[in-house]
Amino acid sequence: MPKTSEPKGTTEFAALSDALETYRPPCHADDRYTADDLTPSTLAELQAGCDLCHIRTLCAAYARAARPKIGVWAGKHYRPTTHRTKGNTHD
Ligand code: SF4
Secondary structure, eight states, X not given: OOOOOOOTTHHHHHHHHHHHTTOOOTXXXXXXXXXXXXXXXXXXXXXXXXXXXXXXXXXXXXXXXXXXSSEEETTEEEOOGGGOOTTOSOO
């Protein structure tokens, strides 16, 4: 029987979603975390929020698995790769 494949990060997303049932992280309702263009100072501010987040480990696991196209996840800035410069996919 062929194996069905789940989208990348499905398991990690489930764990993150469970944690979000009882915890509001610093990124809650802050659209800047999913913006595609951030100033360096805003990025630093968002990363400081991630540093305080109680579910950062779960968030990082999801981001590593799912490789989001944009946004700040567990302190890493993910951006589209179409305009990538050498060695500059993440901050
Ligand atoms: S670590 Fe993840 S869940 Fe926590 S504030 Fe940062 S982006 Fe949000």
